[in-house]
Amino acid sequence: MPDIAILDGAWGTELQARGLAAGECPDEWNLSHPDEVTAVAAAYAAAGSQIILTNTFRSNRIALAGHNGRAAEFNAAGVAHSLRGANGRAKVFASVGPCGKVLAAGEVTEDEVREAFEEQVSALAAAGAQGIVIETMSEIAEAVIAVGAARKTGLPVVASMAFDSGRKKDRTMTGATPEQAAVQLTDAGADIIGANCGCGIELYIGICARLHTATAKPIWIKANAGLPELTNSGTRYHMGAQEFAGHAKALREAGASYVGGCCGTNPEFIRALCAALKG
Amino acid sequence: MPDLNRLYEAILNGDAKASAAVTREALDAGTQPMDLVNGYMVPAMDEVGKRFECEEYFVPELLLSGRAMKASMELLRPLLAQQGVESAGKVVIGTVKGDLHDIGKNLVACMLEGGGFEVIDLGADVAPDVFVATVRAKNAKLVALSALLTVTMNSMKTTIQAFHNAGMREQVKVMVGGAPVTQQFADEIGADGFCENASAAVALARRLAAA
Numbered sequence: 153m154p155d156i157a158i159l160d161g162a163w164g165t166e167l168q169a170r171g172l173a174a175g176e177c178p179d180e181w182n183l184s185h186p187d188e189v190t191a192v193a194a195a196y197a198a199a200g201s202q203i204i205l206t207n208t209f210r211s212n213r214i215a216l217a218g219h220n221g222r223a224a225e226f227n228a229a230g231v232a233h234s235l236r237g238a239n240g241r242a243k244v245f246a247s248v249g250p251c252g253k254v255l256a257a258g259e260v261t262e263d264e265v266r267e268a269f270e271e272q273v274s275a276l277a278a279a280g281a282q283g284i285v286i287e288t289m290s291e292i293a294e295a296v297i298a299v300g301a302a303r304k305t306g307l308p309v310v311a312s313m314a315f316d317s318g319r320k321k322d323r324t325m326t327g328a329t330p331e332q333a334a335v336q337l338t339d340a341g342a343d344i345i346g347a348n349c350g351c352g353i354e355l356y357i358g359i360c361a362r363l364h365t366a367t368a369k370p371i372w373i374k375a376n377a378g379l380p381e382l383t384n385s386g387t388r389y390h391m392g393a394q395e396f397a398g399h400a401k402a403l404r405e406a407g408a409s410y411v412g413g414c415c416g417t418n419p420e421f422i423r424a425l426c427a428a429l430k431g
Numbered sequence: 432m433p434d435l436n437r438l439y440e441a442i443l444n445g446d447a448k449a450s451a452a453v454t455r456e457a458l459d460a461g462t463q464p465m466d467l468v469n470g471y472m473v474p475a476m477d478e479v480g481k482r483f484e485c486e487e488y489f490v491p492e493l494l495l496s497g498r499a500m501k502a503s504m505e506l507l508r509p510l511l512a513q514q515g516v517e518s519a520g521k522v523v524i525g526t527v528k529g530d531l532h533d534i535g536k537n538l539v540a541c542m543l544e545g546g547g548f549e550v551i552d553l554g555a556d557v558a559p560d561v562f563v564a565t566v567r568a569k570n571a572k573l574v575a576l577s578a579l580l581t582v583t584m585n586s587m588k589t590t591i592q593a594f595h596n597a598g599m600r601e602q603v604k605v606m607v608g609g610a611p612v613t614q615q616f617a618d619e620i621g622a623d624g625f626c627e628n629a630s631a632a633v634a635l636a637r638r639l640a641a642a
Contacts, residue, residue, distance in 0.1 A: 164582075174582035175529015175556075218531070218556075254534055256491030257498075291491075316610075318486050325534075327489030380581060380611065 156404055156429050159374055159412025160196035160204040160242075161421050167192060167207070179211045180219060182229035189230070193237025193244075199419035200426035201412065204242045205285055206230040208276065209249035212268040214260060223268075224275040231279035245283035245310065246276035248298055255293045256326060265294055269301035277305035287312040287374070288349050290325035292336050299340040310372050310410075311337040312346030315359050321351040322359060330359050334366035346372030349414045352379045353391070353399040357406050364407025373408045375399075377416030389416025397424035404429060432460045435471050438503065442475035445495025447502040454503040464507040465516065468547070476500055476545050480630035490538060493629055497541030504544060518549040520640040521571035523562060525553035526609075527586035532579035535609055538629040539575060546633035548573075548640075559586070559593035566594075566603055573639055575632070576622075578609040587612075588620040604639040608632065 167178050170188040181189050189207050196204045208230035210216060213223045227246070234244040251268055253259035273284055284302040286309065289295040295311050302309040313333045317323045322330065334345050345367050347359045353375035364371050378391030400411050411429065413421045433456040441450035457467055479496040482488040488496075508518070522543050526536045533555040544550045551569055553561060562574060574594075578584045587607050594600045606624040607617050617625035623642075626635045 168582070174585065175580070215531075252532060252534065254491055254494060257494035259494075259534075259537070317489065323486070323489065325490050327486070327491070 161413035161417030199422035214251035227275035246281035311342035348374035370409035500545030525557035526555035530583035536577035
């Protein structure tokens with residue numbers, strides 16, 4: 153069995169626990185609340201994450217439409233906070249999320265998407281990121297453009313899609329299968345292929361196996377803590393840290409080399425993952 | 432007379448240029464607008480919906496077909512209005528306050544336009560009072576609210592509350608949708624309708640408009 157690296161968990165909910173209001177742009181906190189952002193990074197590093205991400209998921213100029221011209225600042229600050237929080241205990245891979253528009257439907261051009269990602273990844277690399285994580289992607293074409301931009305930094309590149317659509321919840325929103333994603337992202341030059349977010353860790357075991365079969369690259373999985381449950385105050389994820397970590401062994405058997413969490417997870421989940429996979 | 436099956440194909444394939452071109456040719460040749468709508472355009476969108484249900488089509492295909500439908504409808508709408516054919520109804524649509532995601536909302540707007548509704552799209556991050564003011568100004572009977580984030584779903588509740596506060600809740604039907612939204616949530620916040628996807632939104636809007 154290959155060695156496995158432990159990643160971090162969710163950031164948005166951790167920032168909310170520190171006062172981020174619902175609907176507020178989390179990336180803006182890199183400038184307005186540096187200590188809180190750093191605290192999230194530190195909490196994951198302390199919990200045993202070997203790679204932590206950055207609070208830069210939305211920091212491309214298309215997704216940041218309301219914060220014109222500030223993408224580079226958000227990215228640089230986000231990397232600095234994660235490096236400070238990690239304090240040498242974990243590597244810092246920078247998060248790059250989708251632009252929020254559909255290429256196939258002509259909502260944005262390839263050039264616009266490329267420029268946005270090039271601007272973002274060069275700011276992340278300049279600030280000292282040790283890898284780039286292109287994540288929660290729905291459209292392979294967009295992920296491929298992001299991988300191309302990220303490769304120019306010379307840093308390791310993770311390309312991770314969100315599989316949450318279709319009857320079996322094994323397609324991305326735009327209909328891509330794990331096989332299509334794995335093959336095309338490998339061809340695009342990603343160093344690690346992954347899946348994140350989606351419909352719960354149980355369903356990601358099968359997705360992981362399919363990615364692993366379709367590519368020789370290592371597999372990265374950051375799944376949600378089960379399916380969300382509705383309460384009067386919104387949604388919550390019912391799965392506890394121990395149950396989540398229990399599924400993680402099956403992920404390793406399905407070929408995952410990097411395992412962390414997405415929505416509904418927190419540092420407690422990372423401690424449980426460490427105990428289950430490293431203990 | 433042009434081959435009108437090309438209109439059906441153009442919409443099914445999401446080719447807006449072709450659907451507009453065939454529509455123009457057909458009108459020039461004297462075809463009645465309603466014959467185009469009922470004979471080719473609605474059946475094409477029905478087929479798009481079926482393909483979406485059986486996972487042949489996904490979001491990009493829906494967006495493109497919706498746009499092709501819209502391109503034809505834009506040519507037909509003035510003629511239909513002249514003939515006294517009214518739109519299926521006015522819908523005010525937007526992504527609720529705090530949420531910037533608009534892919535799903537755009538898709539539903541496109542499908543509703545294709546379904547013959549007059550759509551007033553307020554964009555994303557729309558405050559409750561903007562929904563209320565627009566419904567009042569446009570005398571719309573339908574409101575469609577979208578949210579992608581679990582943390583912004585509660586803005587749907589505050590938007591519905593704003594209609595109550597304005598004394599207008601009885602005059603509008605509110606439909607809600609988006610990735611985290613469920614029928615249970617829709618019921619809890621007092622919405623009039625919920626559907627799983629954009630392709631089902633047209634049927635829901637028609638049902639609410641007729642109620």
